[in-house]
Amino acid sequence: MATPYPRTLPDVLRATANARPAAQALLDGEVSLSYAELHREVQTTARALVALGIGPGDRVGIWAPNSWQWVGSALAVTYIGAVLVPLNSRYTGHEVVDIARRTRARALFVADGFLGRGQLGELRKAAAGEGGGGFPIPGLPDLVAVVRIPYPGSGDVDDALTFPELAALADGVPLETVEALADAVSPDDVADILFTSGTTGRSKGARSAHRQTVTTAREWAEHGRVGPADRYLIVNPFFHSFGYKAGILVCLLHGAAMLPQPVFDLRRTLRLIRDERVTLLAGAPTIFQALLDAPGRAERDTGSLRLAVTGATIVPVALVERMQAELGFDLVLTAYGLTEAVVATMCRPGDPAALVAGSVGRAVESYELRIGRPGGNEPQPAGVEGEVLLRGENVMLGYLDDPEATAETIDGDGWLHTGDIGRLDDRGYLTITDRLKDMFITGGFNVYPAEIEQVLARLDGVVESAAIGVPDERLGEVGMVYVVRRAGSDLTEDDVRAHCEERLANFKVPRQVAFIDELPRNLSGKVLKRGLRQATPRKEQV
Structure with missing residues (x-):
């Protein structure tokens, strides 16, 4: 009979410290x-x-x-x-x-x-x-x-x-x-509260119990075949579930070695891979692209690498193939999750490169996955787009002190409404195609335009603003904000950025600022952000 996994974080630590x-x-x-x-x-x-x-x-x-x-x-x-x-x-x-x-x-x-x-x-x-x-x-x-x-x-x-x-x-x-x-x-018992920004501009704290936090790490580790011989270079930040639950706790469960990195440093990463025989690396596709493009990379020893897990944005098939052929990864997997449901889907060992790149895998064991009609939970057939819905024991307990937001996110049947649009194939593999929310992703970090707009509402000279994500070669997307100035104001782009830099994390600060006379709106008065995106020149960002 198999020994059951510990179900609290103290027991996980004690079990591994006793065993290894x-x-x-x-x-x-x-x-x-x-x-x-x-x-x-x-x-x-x-x-x-x-x-x-x-x-x-x-x-x-x-x-x-x-x-x-x-x-x-x-x-x-x-x-x-x-x-x-x-x-x-x-x-x-x-x-x-x-x-x-x-x-x-x-x-x-x-x-x-x-x-x-x-x-x-x-x-x-x-x-x-x-x-x-x-x-x-x-x-x-x-x-x-x-x-x-x-x-x-x-x-x-x-x-x-x-x-x-x-x-x-x-x-x-x-x-x-x-x-x-x-x-x-x-x-x-509640183990942690991880904060994620919301479309209202105010961050929300997702509460998870010990059993949920442990199970999340266990499922991620099992699909990645993590074991005690692994050496995990953890570039994903610990404040994020990717670095904490799919990083620290994955190692803790299986007695693997953790090599934390405070910021991504290309030269140091390559040196650690060589000197410390790193086997496991996870992060946004930009990290792997940087490794592939590093000067002299072909002469660097990356032969110890075994497992890569990526996601958060589109992953080109060619990138997966190069990671395997040029960096030496035996296994490259993509995954999908969110703070409210940390690891929801994951590819499996043996999935071909095209499937890994073109999907984010299928549901892990603790989740049901459904594509529903936006605003409801009626299931859509394979191939039809709709809202990604999740149900299972690892869905968050709820938002901290916010029952209304919790009820809006988790319906009466227990389905978590992710706000993402996707479709399922006949095998249950999920492809994310769009977002219901206006969120964009900068270097693997979620950015919510409403949060930027709330900050700019307190800047003297701003009548209103609208933030969007625009393409960026290095980070995937970066922020751009359209600002309507008050009559007579001499507000500058530097003023807008300085105000944001004082009040927002750097990845949320808009890289571009455009001043316009008025924001485009529909007949109900809603800002037409799609029109702003279509009107934005697609140029390389710096």
Whole structure:
């Protein structure tokens, strides 16, 4: 009889640390941790969180890039039954404050100095505008601690703990205390809240239980045939489900090695593939195209590569074939998912290159997949386009504190309305053909025009705006915004971009700005974005 998979994150970590204690779990620069050492790091951070007053059900945010500290902190949060809230490392202070207030976050791990920014300074400035008391960040009254993960250029902040100082705090809490908390975690407890922007312009927090988070990682790993010999270079950001659930947790379930990369660096990626014998790489097609086009790539040793998983945008057949022939991948798979249903479809080993490129696979075991009429859930026959609907045990529990949005997304029959348009073939393979929503994808990140438009509505001189995605050779799509200026305003493109850069993550900032006299509308007054797209010159972006 097969041993059942653990169904909570603490049990997953303990099972792997017990089964493969000496196996390498993490390699991050000069830091190398075995699974036994990773388990001890997690226990130490968990004890420190308890010493700070963090307990089951409390929300803890991580605003940082991929690193061994991210892995240890995230697992420590869920080890004591608290709820992980990953935060996009490109967010501005305003965006982090908004989510911290809405989740009533009790602690934040912050990578201060990442990319030359002063994240703690941004956080303080943004929170100060919210008013109210709070320590250590005035304006965030629920927050009891900020843990600083220092980067070069990070400043000294007297009332922010540094990551190394957690060990001293942990000394005051017995190991038995956190082990008892780990024992008490239920598969049905909320493990994490991942935020995704919505078409209303306000981000929404998708809640997932431990059982869902674990099952998602297990299904992804099984279709990719992940095993303990794999070495996974994780370029996808941990704040995204692709990097967290189809990255960290995939390795954790099977005792594979994690090699986190904070930002995609072409030369470093090629060096790591060669020196560390990387077997697994996942990400948007642009990553693989960059590897193929790298100067001198033919002389680089990529023979260790085994599995590539890609998606998020159209994948040319020629790219799949080149990945196999020139980079040496034995297996290239495409997949489809969204924050509300992390891994919904996936290709299977043995699928031909044309099928891998032309579809996003068929439903994984925990989902039913249906093409329905937009606005309903009546099934459409094979080959007919309609809205992609999903139903199953891994559909999110619901949006945080937003029952109306939850009811709009998950209907009374349990079908999740994805907002994507697609069709199924006779074998159940899904092809995504369009979007009901206006979302576009920049370098693998979802961008929602309404969020840009909401920000620009607060810029003096803007009457109204409309954002769209336009083609880009490197990133797939980038933002372009059409702006109607107030009469007499001398607003410039630089003014628009500067306003967005202060309030939005960099991948959301429009690359192009066009000023027009009025936005095209239909008879009901709705902006005709299709007309804007058709009128936009298709030129190469920089």
